[in-house]
Amino acid sequence: MNFLNVDIPVKNVPELDKGFVPLGLFFKNYQKGAAKPLCIAVERSGGQIGTYETKIYGTPEMEQADAYYVDRLVKFLLWSWGGFKVSICGDDNVAAAIRAAYSEGGSRAFDKGFMEQVYETEFIVESLPYDKKPEAVQRAESIGRHLDGGRIGFDAGGSDRKVSAVLDGEPIYSEEVVWFPKTISNPDYHFEGIMAALSTAAAKILEKGGHVDAIGVSSAGVYIDNKCMVASLFLKVGKDEFDKKVKNIYTRAAEQLSSQLGYHIPVVVANDGDVSALAGAMGLGENGIMGIAMGTSEAVGYVDTEGNICGWLNELAFAPVDGQPDAMEDEWSGDIGCGVKYFSQDGVIKLAPRAGIELTGASPAEKLKEVQALMAADDARAKAVYESIGVYLGHTLGLYAMFYDIRHVQMMGRVMSGKGGDIIMETASRVMDEEYPDVAFRPEAPDEKTRRVGQSAAAASLPELK
Structure with a gap:
């Protein structure tokens, strides 16, 4: 297979999609002849910066392949890492193409708008000399695996919601309830469903003589500092209502349960994908999941x-x-x-x-x-x-x-x-x-x-x- 002047040997093609071009094999084979160093830096919240070192051709005959390669690479990095600032270090022409794509009316205008909504700041693409590339700054943090005390775990899915009551690492109660978050525009529907689940689990802990010490939430969407920035669960909720009642929906629920029980209950909200990986890591007793x-x-x-x-x-x-x-x-x-x-x-x-x-x-x-x-x-x-x-x-x-x-x-x-x-x-x-x-x-x-x-x-x- 030849794609944008790059020869891609493919042994396995889907029977029902013969035109499929595996992006991984394109990346791998494109790199074989590339010699001009390029660094892509992506900045996100908290001053964190991810950097990706690669090479391009920088020649007239490979101009289209260079532009496509960097476009797809930037897109992948943004949806993998997240970010509001992209620095293309080492080629002004490629940087200009990426800047045009991530502009109002550009081919990546949706991505630009999404990242601006998540990070609540303007999305920027800049061009830097290769020797001025930013240093990587990463701050990974430990997640979960805390088993002490009385805990409520809430999992918000698109078709059902699940809640568990856990005492010192042992689940004492779980339930699954059908709900329809993606089709309901009234955020009170979502809040009442969350509160019903939390209240049920809390009652089970109290029945056992326990104390509700913490709430953990697994929810589809993007969460920063326990705030919901974007989530398909709340697809039908208008922007004003979203900002007023959805962005802080889980912290509000924790505050209401705290008020009912008469003491403060901390809450941590994480993306459901990360929690599924955590469940795998806890089950296997391994990491890199x-x-x-x-x-x-x-x-x-x-x-x-x-x-x-x-x-x-x-x-x-x-x-x-x-x-x-x-x-x-x-x-x-x-x-x-x-x-x-x-x-x-x-x-x-x-x-x-x-x-x-x-x-x-x-x-x-x-x-x-x-x-x-x-x-x-x-x-x-x-x-x-x-x-x-x-x-x-x-x-x-x-x-x-x-x-x-x-x-x-x-x-x-x-x-x-x-x-x-x-x-x-x-x-x-x-x-x-x-x-x-x-x-x-x-x-x-x-x-x-x-x-x-x-x-x-x-x-x-x-x-x-x-």
Whole structure:
């Protein structure tokens, strides 16, 4: 395969998506002839700066490849690390192209606006000489694993909410309640649901003679200092109501429970992807864990090799994985080739018609169930869908390994359930054996201990008691 004057030897191509261009293999093979040093620095909150060292060609014949390579690299770094300032160090022309993309009306205007909303500051792209590149500043912090006292763990999902009451590390109560946060515009609905869950768990702790010492929350979205900056859970809530009632929704809930019980209860809120990775780390007793949940979207979390979270976004649903020019567009961001259309129910729904499956369900969840039912009956068309997703995954885990120090990847979510999930992991492992033999890990399912820890129980371990 030749892509933008870069020869990419690909052994494994998805049966149902022959045009797929694995971005990891493009990055790897592009680098073989590049000689001009370039550093990309991304600054985020707290003065933290991530730096990525690479090389470009800087020649007229490779101008298009250079621009594409840096565009995709900046996009990946932003959705992995998060940030409001990008410094392109070593090439003014490339910097100008990135600045134009991340401007009002530019091709990455959505990304610019998203990062401005998260960090509440203007998004900037600057050009610097290579020898003036910023120094990296990272402050990872320990997350969870605190088991002492009476704890409430709350897990806010898009279709159900879970809560656990935990006493000295032992779950004494768990419940799962269906709710509809993504379709409700009144934030009081969300707050009342959260309070109902917290109150139920608190009552169970008190019944056992315990004391409610802490609340830990696992929630989809971006959270900084326990504040909700952006979250699809509150998709229908207007901006004014969001700022007034959603941004501090979990701290308000903790304050209300504190008021009811007559003493202060600390709360810690973390992204659900990071908490899923924490649950995996607690179950395995190891670190360097990436958790990937394939459901409504692609949710990713990461616990580093020291057992810490890095304060990164890890919103890899919106990071690019496919270079083909006619890749499917994500309706939200307007970009193409991003993970959400490959590692979610959208990926299944995209591929099913190509396999000859006519879907009749009204909702995406119903369409996924149709394919899962066919797979349970060993339908060859459904198998082709899951094998193609497995090829996507194998190549993409090779890409992720370029940016994360990974020892284990745990695959979760409704797309991974049943026979289809087994096929995805088997296919991905084979692709990695053949295309990325230097990458040590292979995708795995959570073991029984990890499942017992559970997301809401892991969330309960987030706060450290002072």
